[in-house]
Amino acid sequence: MKQVASAHENVTIDYPIILWMAIIHLAALPALWSFSWSNLGLTVFMYFITGCLGITMTYHRLLTHRSFKVPKWLEYIFTTCGALALQGSPLEWVAHHRMHHAGSDTDIDPHNASRGFFFSHMGWLFFYVPGYDDKKQLRRFARDIAADPYYRFLERIDVQILLQVALGLVLLAIGGWEYVVWGVSFRIVAVYHCTWLVNSAAHIWGYTNYDVSDSSKNNWLVALLTWGEGWHNNHHAHGSVAEAGHKWWELDITMNVIRLLKLLGLATDIKSFRDLPREENAVASASGTAAEFLANKRDI
Numbered sequence: 001m002k003q004v005a006s007a008h009e010n011v012t013i014d015y016p017i018i019l020w021m022a023i024i025h026l027a028a029l030p031a032l033w034s035f036s037w038s039n040l041g042l043t044v045f046m047y048f049i050t051g052c053l054g055i056t057m058t059y060h061r062l063l064t065h066r067s068f069k070v071p072k073w074l075e076y077i078f079t080t081c082g083a084l085a086l087q088g089s090p091l092e093w094v095a096h097h098r099m100h101h102a103g104s105d106t107d108i109d110p111h112n113a114s115r116g117f118f119f120s121h122m123g124w125l126f127f128y129v130p131g132y133d134d135k136k137q138l139r140r141f142a143r144d145i146a147a148d149p150y151y152r153f154l155e156r157i158d159v160q161i162l163l164q165v166a167l168g169l170v171l172l173a174i175g176g177w178e179y180v181v182w183g184v185s186f187r188i189v190a191v192y193h194c195t196w197l198v199n200s201a202a203h204i205w206g207y208t209n210y211d212v213s214d215s216s217k218n219n220w221l222v223a224l225l226t227w228g229e230g231w232h233n234n235h236h237a238h239g240s241v242a243e244a245g246h247k248w249w250e251l252d253i254t255m256n257v258i259r260l261l262k263l264l265g266l267a268t269d270i271k272s273f274r275d276l277p278r279e280e281n282a283v284a285s286a287s288g289t290a291a292e293f294l295a296n297k298r299d300i
């Protein structure tokens with residue numbers, strides 16, 4: 001398979017990303033000696049805006065899997081919240097995640113969990129791999145995102161930085177430098193590691209509800225930290241549906257936000273695992289096979 005062969009060709013160390021990770025982790029450190037409940041509350045609030053509404057609900061369940069719909073203007077607002085998490089442009093995030101589903105734990109998967117905890121957690125970010133990161137390859141896996149002018153605008157790194165600076169200035173005006181630390185740098189690092197735990201911990205520790213062909217697990221701690229994303233075995237089994245929690249006790253806060261949007265008349269066409277045919281094969285329903293992805297037969 002061409003994709004597999006190219007995944008390990010011309011790999012280079014991504015020094016700008018390594019430098020960025022060092023800077024943002026250092027910039028989060030002042031949180032250690034400036035704790036207050038209002039600072040923590042700001043972090044949780046900003047985590048909800050950027051991590052839950054932005055990454056989990058929008059980058060993941062809406063843009064990557066198209067498991068429900070919202071009006072375009074609202075999709076753009078939520079996607080902007082996702083861009084504030086600084087986890088890459090919508091194009092990069094969506095394409096990498098579709099690659100992950102196309103061949104979890106294989107060379108098609110950018111954060112292949114079979115390469116160990118650290119690699120799948122953050123190590124994979126330290127390399128530029130043309131097989132995953134080349135613009136053509138990203139567009140191949142996310143044509144719908146690449147075709148959208150606003151999402152192409154968000155691909156610009158200067159735009160992503162300016163959005164963050166604008167937020168930082170607002171927080172500085174409201175609560176001084178402590179708000180900038182807790183609402184920007186510490187929050188970004190916290191959201192990073194919680195998101196990354198889905199790729200690392202939830203591919204190692206936990207239980208399974210479905211017999212899938214990859215290492216995905218349901219991990220309650222990761223689910224609590226990621227607004228429901230930790231029910232990852234459920235998600236790998238039924239990737240195209242909006243719910244990650246499938247049992248009544250598998251708390252899925254993101255799904256409750258989607259239900260609230262539905263009540264408000266803002267979310268429609270919600271795909272539910274309850275609507276799937278009972279006999280549907282868990283593996284086949286995940287998100288399509290790698291071959292289908294590579295043949296561009298499916299977008300999710």
Ligand SMILES: [Zn+2]
Nearest residue numbers: 104199216232
């Ligand atoms: Zn996974």
Ligand SMILES: [Zn+2]
Nearest residue numbers: 097101235239
């Ligand atoms: Zn997914």
